[in-house]
Amino acid sequence: MKEHFIQKAKEFVGETVTLKGWAYSVRKGGKIWFLLLRDGTGIMQCVVTQTDADEASFDIKNVITQESSVKVTGLVKAEPRSPGGYEMLVHSLELVALAEEYPISKKEHGVDYLMDNRHLWLRSKRQHAIIRIRHTIIKAIRDYFDERDFTLLDTPIFQKAATEGTATLFATDYFGEKAYLTQSGQLYGEAGAAAFGKIYCFGPTFRAEKSKTRRHLTEFWMVEPEMAFYDLDMNMDVAEDFVFYIISQVLKYRRVELETLERDIKKLEAIQIPFPRISYTEAVKILNDNGVEFEWGDDFGGADETIISNQFDSPVMVHRYPAAIKAFYMKRDPENDKQVMALDMLAPEGYGEIIGGSQREDDLTAIIDRIKADGATEEDYNWYLDLRRYGSFPHSGFGLGVERVVSWLCGLQHIRETIPFPRTISRLNP
Amino acid sequence: MKEHFIQKAKEFVGETVTLKGWAYSVRKGGKIWFLLLRDGTGIMQCVVTQTDADEASFDIKNVITQESSVKVTGLVKAEPRSPGGYEMLVHSLELVALAEEYPISKKEHGVDYLMDNRHLWLRSKRQHAIIRIRHTIIKAIRDYFDERDFTLLDTPIFQKAATEGTATLFATDYFGEKAYLTQSGQLYGEAGAAAFGKIYCFGPTFRAEKSKTRRHLTEFWMVEPEMAFYDLDMNMDVAEDFVFYIISQVLKYRRVELETLERDIKKLEAIQIPFPRISYTEAVKILNDNGVEFEWGDDFGGADETIISNQFDSPVMVHRYPAAIKAFYMKRDPENDKQVMALDMLAPEGYGEIIGGSQREDDLTAIIDRIKADGATEEDYNWYLDLRRYGSFPHSGFGLGVERVVSWLCGLQHIRETIPFPRTISRLNP
Numbered sequence: 001m002k003e004h005f006i007q008k009a010k011e012f013v014g015e016t017v018t019l020k021g022w023a024y025s026v027r028k029g030g031k032i033w034f035l036l037l038r039d040g041t042g043i044m045q046c047v048v049t050q051t052d053a054d055e056a057s058f059d060i061k062n063v064i065t066q067e068s069s070v071k072v073t074g075l076v077k078a079e080p081r082s083p084g085g086y087e088m089l090v091h092s093l094e095l096v097a098l099a100e101e102y103p104i105s106k107k108e109h110g111v112d113y114l115m116d117n118r119h120l121w122l123r124s125k126r127q128h129a130i131i132r133i134r135h136t137i138i139k140a141i142r143d144y145f146d147e148r149d150f151t152l153l154d155t156p157i158f159q160k161a162a163t164e165g166t167a168t169l170f171a172t173d174y175f176g177e178k179a180y181l182t183q184s185g186q187l188y189g190e191a192g193a194a195a196f197g198k199i200y201c202f203g204p205t206f207r208a209e210k211s212k213t214r215r216h217l218t219e220f221w222m223v224e225p226e227m228a229f230y231d232l233d234m235n236m237d238v239a240e241d242f243v244f245y246i247i248s249q250v251l252k253y254r255r256v257e258l259e260t261l262e263r264d265i266k267k268l269e270a271i272q273i274p275f276p277r278i279s280y281t282e283a284v285k286i287l288n289d290n291g292v293e294f295e296w297g298d299d300f301g302g303a304d305e306t307i308i309s310n311q312f313d314s315p316v317m318v319h320r321y322p323a324a325i326k327a328f329y330m331k332r333d334p335e336n337d338k339q340v341m342a343l344d345m346l347a348p349e350g351y352g353e354i355i356g357g358s359q360r361e362d363d364l365t366a367i368i369d370r371i372k373a374d375g376a377t378e379e380d381y382n383w384y385l386d387l388r389r390y391g392s393f394p395h396s397g398f399g400l401g402v403e404r405v406v407s408w409l410c411g412l413q414h415i416r417e418t419i420p421f422p423r424t425i426s427r428l429n430p
Numbered sequence: 431m432k433e434h435f436i437q438k439a440k441e442f443v444g445e446t447v448t449l450k451g452w453a454y455s456v457r458k459g460g461k462i463w464f465l466l467l468r469d470g471t472g473i474m475q476c477v478v479t480q481t482d483a484d485e486a487s488f489d490i491k492n493v494i495t496q497e498s499s500v501k502v503t504g505l506v507k508a509e510p511r512s513p514g515g516y517e518m519l520v521h522s523l524e525l526v527a528l529a530e531e532y533p534i535s536k537k538e539h540g541v542d543y544l545m546d547n548r549h550l551w552l553r554s555k556r557q558h559a560i561i562r563i564r565h566t567i568i569k570a571i572r573d574y575f576d577e578r579d580f581t582l583l584d585t586p587i588f589q590k591a592a593t594e595g596t597a598t599l600f601a602t603d604y605f606g607e608k609a610y611l612t613q614s615g616q617l618y619g620e621a622g623a624a625a626f627g628k629i630y631c632f633g634p635t636f637r638a639e640k641s642k643t644r645r646h647l648t649e650f651w652m653v654e655p656e657m658a659f660y661d662l663d664m665n666m667d668v669a670e671d672f673v674f675y676i677i678s679q680v681l682k683y684r685r686v687e688l689e690t691l692e693r694d695i696k697k698l699e700a701i702q703i704p705f706p707r708i709s710y711t712e713a714v715k716i717l718n719d720n721g722v723e724f725e726w727g728d729d730f731g732g733a734d735e736t737i738i739s740n741q742f743d744s745p746v747m748v749h750r751y752p753a754a755i756k757a758f759y760m761k762r763d764p765e766n767d768k769q770v771m772a773l774d775m776l777a778p779e780g781y782g783e784i785i786g787g788s789q790r791e792d793d794l795t796a797i798i799d800r801i802k803a804d805g806a807t808e809e810d811y812n813w814y815l816d817l818r819r820y821g822s823f824p825h826s827g828f829g830l831g832v833e834r835v836v837s838w839l840c841g842l843q844h845i846r847e848t849i850p851f852p853r854t855i856s857r858l859n860p
Contacts, residue, residue, distance in 0.1 A: 040627025097822035119621035191549035197470025383860035430813035
C-alpha cells in the first residue's frame with residue numbers, strides 16, 4: 001500500500017488518500033470543523049463537514065483532544081490560504097487513540113518544564129525545524145568527507161588515556177580496569193591517517209563540564225578529520241571549505257526551517273570564503289585595541305571570542321597559540337618556540353569556537369618532552385608514540401562540534417535545543 | 431597544489447607527479463631498485479634507476495626501511511604487470527622519516543600480538559579491505575534512510591533506565607547520580623516516531639558482555655529505525671529491503687576488497703528478496719526435524735541459529751517469539767497471548783542474528799503490566815509511558831548491528847576485525 005506524507009502533498013493533489021498522524025489542533029463549528037493534522041513531516045488542514053464526511057467521523061469532534069492519533073481519508077486540494085498550501089476534504093476519520101489532556105499548551109512554559117517534557121516538546125514546530133537542520137548539517141558533514149575520499153574510521157568510546165586533560169573525564173569500571181569515555185578520537189585518528197592517508201571519525205564525545213553555560217553539553221557529537229602530509233595552512237584550507245559547504249547545504253535545503261526559527265538568513269548568506277586568518281598575537285591586539293586588558297599567554301574567554309569574531313562577517317580562524325595553553329600533541333612553531341601550530345575557528349555573532357585543531361607534533365623527542373612536562377609518562381602513550389617511530393609524517397586535523405554549529409546556524413540562545421535529548425550537569429532525564 | 435592519490439592513478443597516467451606515503455616493501459638490485467609505495471589509498475610500484483633518478487635519491491636504497499615515510503616524484507605509466515596496474519619511473523625521492531624496525535613482518539603473528547599493535551596492523555591490505563567495506567556499509571545505512579525521508583534522531587548515550595536488561599550495563603558517576611551507557615536508543619526513538627513519523631538513530635551502544643565469543647563486542651554501532659503506523663509485516667518489509675540495499679551497495683562498490691578477503695562473492699550474489707519469513711514455532715520444528723532437542727519457549731543459541739539459517743540462501747526472518755524470552759516493550763500477539771510480535775533476522779552461513787526488532791506494545795495497561803512483571807515500576811518509565819498516554823499509535827522498529835553485518839559480508843571468522851579499535855572483555859588498548 002502506498003504511503004502518503006504531508007510534506008509531499010504536491011504529488012497527490014486531486015487524489016483521495018489516507019493520512020495518519022496526530023491532532024495538532026482542532027477548531028469546531030456547528031456543521032463544519034477543522035483538524036490540523038500533524039504527521040511528522042508537515043501539517044495539513046483537514047475540513048470535516050456533515051455533507052462530505054460520514055456521521056461517525058463527523059461526531060469525533062465531540063471527543064477528540066489535542067495529540068489524539070487519527071487516520072483521515074479524503075480528497076486533497078490546493079488551498080493557498082491553508083498552512084502548507086493544501087487542505088483535505090475529509091470523507092472518513094478514524095480515531096486511533098484518544099490523548100489525555102496534553103501537558104504542553106499554547107501558554108508559555110518554563111524551560112525546565114519543557115525539558116522535563118522533552119519527549120513531547122519534540123512534537124512542536126520549532127523543535128522540528130531545529131532537528132531537521134541538525135540532520136542536514138550531519139548529512140553535509142558526512143557527504144563532504146565521503147565525496148573527498150576520506151575513510152571513515154570509527155574511534156573507540158572506551159579509552160585508557162585522556163586526550164584533553166583529566167579534569168573533565170567520565171569513568172566506568174571495565175571488568176576491573178578503569179576506562180574513560182572519549183573526549184576526542186584524535187589520537188586514534190592519527191593512527192588512521194598513517195594507515196589511510198585521510199580519515200574522519202564522527203561520534204559522541206564526553207566532557208564532565210561542571211559549569212552551567214549556554215555553550216556546553218556533557219555529551220555532544222564531534223567530527224574529526226585527520227590528514228597525512230597536511231600542514232597548518234592546508235588544514236585551514238580544509239576547515240574553511242568544509243564549514244562553507246555546511247552553510248551552503250543548510251541554505252539550500254532548510255530555508256523554510258530557518259524562517260520558522262526567525263533566523264536572520266542574510267547573516268548566513270553574507271559569509272564568504274576565504275575566511276579571515278589572524279594569529280593569536282593579532283587577536284590579542286584586537287582585544288587590547290577594544291579596551292580589553294588581556295596579556296599575551298592568556299586563554300580567550302567567551303567574551304573575548306565575541307569581541308574578536310565581531311570584527312568579521314565570516315568565521316575567523318585564529319592560529320599559532322601559546323604552547324602553554326594548548327595540548328601536548330600540537331607541533332611547536334618552527335619560527336617561535338613559545339607557540340604551537342594550533343587553529344581555532346570562531347563563529348560570527350558571538351557563537352564562539354566551533355573548530356579546534358592543529359598540525360601535530362611529528363618529532364618523537366619533542367612530543368615525549370611535552371608528555372613528561374604534562375606529568376605523564378612515555379608508557380601512557382606508548383602506542384601513540386609508535387606513529388612517530390614507524391614512518392613519522394607531517395599531519396594535521398581538527399574537530400568540529402556539531403551542537404555549536406547547530407546553535408549558530410539556527411540562531412539559538414542556548415545549546416540545549418540543538419540535540420534531541422540534551423545532557424547537562426543537571427539533566428539526565430528524559 | 432593539486433594532490434595525487436594512487437587510487438586515481440588512471441587520471442594522471444603520462445604525468446610527472448609527486449606521491450607521499452610509506453615504504454610498503456623494498457626490493458633492491460645493483461642498478462635498479464623497487465619501492466612499493468603505500469599512500470593509504472593504494473599501492474604503486476616505484477622504479478628507481480641510476481639513469482632516471484638523481485644520485486641522492488638512488489642512494490636512499492642503502493638506508494630505507496619498511497614503513498619509512500617518503501615523497502616520490504616521477505613519471506606515471508600504465509604497467510599491467512605491476513600491482514594496481516601502474517608504475518612510477520622515479521626522478522627524485524625524499525626520505526621524510528626513517529622507520530625503526532617495523533614490528534609486523536611477513537611471518538605469522540599471533541592474534542594477541544596483532545591486536546596489541548592494532549594501530550599498525552591497520553596499515554595492512556586485509557585491514558584496509560575490511561575498514562573500506564565497513565565505510566561503504568555505514569554510508570549505505572545512512573543513505574537508505576536519508577533517501578526515504580527518515581529524520582535522524584541522535585539518542586542519548588547517558589541514560590537513567592535500562593532498555594535491554596540490567597545484567598550487561600556499564601555505569602558511570604554523573605555528578606552524584608548513576609548514569610548508564612546506552613544499550614539501545616529505541617525508547618527515545620519511539621518518542622521520535624511520535625514527533626517525526628519515521629526516524630532513525632545510529633551510534634555506538636554498549637553491553638558489558640562477560641563472555642568471550644566470536645560474535646560480541648562491548649562497544650558496537652547500531653542503527654535503529656522506528657516507524658509510526660507500521661505493523662510487524664511492514665517492519666519486515668523495511669528490514670529486508672534495507673539489508674538487500676546494503677548488500678547491493680557493497681557488491682557494487684567493494685568488489686576488489688571482497689576479492690582481497692577471498693570472500694565467496696557468489697554467496698552474496700545469490701541473495702534475493704523477498705527473504706523467507708518463518709514463525710518461531712516453525713523454526714522450532716526445523717530444529718526438531720534436524721534432530722535437535724529443543725522445546726517451544728526456549729531461546730535459540732548460536733548453534734540453533736546456524737541450523738535454521740542453513741535452510742536458506744538468503745537471510746531468514748523469524749517472527750512471533752514466546753513473550754517470556756523477549757523484552758517488555760514488544761506487542762502481545764492478538765492471536766496468541768503467549769507470543770509477542772518480535773522479529774529477528776538471521777544471516778546465512780552461520781553468521782547469526784543481525785537484526786532484532788518488533789512491533790511495540792501501544793496499550794498503556796498492557797505495557798504497565800509487563801513493566802511490573804519485570805520487577806520495575808511505572809515511575810521508572812514515566813516519560814516513555816507518556817507516548818501511550820498522548821496519542822498512542824501502532825509503531826514498529828528494529829536494530830541492526832553494524833559489526834555483525836561487516837563480519838558476515840566480509841566473511842570473517844571473528845568480529846574483532848570489523849571495527850578499527852575493538853573493545854572486548856580483555857581488550858581496552860590500544
